Amino acid sequence: VNAQEQQLLLEIADDELILGWRDSEWTGIAPLLEEDVAFSSIAQNEIGHARALYELVAREQGTTADELAFDRSPEEYRCAQLVELRLLDWGQTIARHYLYEEADAIRLDALKQSADPEIAGLAAKIDREEAYHRMHAQMWHDRLRDESRYVAALEELRPLLDQRGEHTSELGELLEEMTMVRRSQPAGTKW
Amino acid sequence: VTEAQVWDALAEIPDPEIPVISLVDLGVVREIEVRNGHVRVDFTPTFLGCPALEVMRDAMADQIRALGAEPQINVCLQVAQ
Numbered sequence: 001v002n003a004q005e006q007q008l009l010l011e012i013a014d015d016e017l018i019l020g021w022r023d024s025e026w027t028g029i030a031p032l033l034e035e036d037v038a039f040s041s042i043a044q045n046e047i048g049h050a051r052a053l054y055e056l057v058a059r060e061q062g063t064t065a066d067e068l069a070f071d072r073s074p075e076e077y078r079c080a081q082l083v084e085l086r087l088l089d090w091g092q093t094i095a096r097h098y099l100y101e102e103a104d105a106i107r108l109d110a111l112k113q114s115a116d117p118e119i120a121g122l123a124a125k126i127d128r129e130e131a132y133h134r135m136h137a138q139m140w141h142d143r144l145r146d147e148s149r150y151v152a153a154l155e156e157l158r159p160l161l162d163q164r165g166e167h168t169s170e171l172g173e174l175l176e177e178m179t180m181v182r183r184s185q186p187a188g189t190k191w
Numbered sequence: 192v193t194e195a196q197v198w199d200a201l202a203e204i205p206d207p208e209i210p211v212i213s214l215v216d217l218g219v220v221r222e223i224e225v226r227n228g229h230v231r232v233d234f235t236p237t238f239l240g241c242p243a244l245e246v247m248r249d250a251m252a253d254q255i256r257a258l259g260a261e262p263q264i265n266v267c268l269q270v271a272q
Contacts, residue, residue: 045238048240121269125268
């Protein structure tokens with residue numbers, strides 16, 4: 001796994017982790033119970049993908065998946081601004097979900113062609129699970145596509161897919177919240 | 192320790208979610224290799240967000256140690272062709 005591949009894997013892992021956290025914020029408050037379960041499950045999958053990707057990179061870098069996920073400073077994360085935002089509107093959340101899954105599918109397709117069998121294998125495993133996320137996103141997209149609020153959300157959020165250099169302030173705030181318990185104990189604590 | 196003994200030992204571990212079937216029935220155990228008292232198990236979780244991944248890994252390692260062998264549990268993410 002060369003340095004360039006490690007960067008790409010980290011980029012995907014960071015996207016999946018941050019989006020998983022943001023999606024999990026809908027647990028218990030989604031518009032209907034079926035959706036509550038479905039979206040929570042999607043959030044869990046995304047975090048699972050992040051874990052597998054971090055493990056692969058961590059092995060190359062002599063660190064751990066947990067350290068990559070939790071112990072970096074916000075500037076070191078490579079996620080897109082799209083996944084960083086705390087969205088309180090369900091339509092906006094679905095717009096993000098749809099945009100993300102569309103872009104993620106293209107990225108995973110390329111990764112499945114990797115000459116490294118481990119990377120290609122992991123990409124294929126992730127893609128198999130993402131197929132269900134895409135079906136879910138498509139279903140909601142078809143339902144909302146004529147709603148002006150939803151269309152506006154797609155237009156507003158789409159440019160953020162490619163914004164990776166700089167982060168929003170919301171990423172820093174999220175990381176503060178996410179690592180609060182971890183930071184309450186000395187580094188190296190065995191949980 | 193023989194490969195068959197390891198398969199039998201792993202077949203005693205219940206699936207954490209559906210305890211009436213074993214990890215072997217579940218199909219997550221892909222391959223077992225026994226060499227000089229070391230046992231390598233390749234296993235593939237049903238999905239990557241599986242919260243029981245560590246539980247299954249530890250349970251398999253415990254069973255192999257009980258046979259007097261040294262376990263190495265690999266999470267194998269390549270999908271069967």
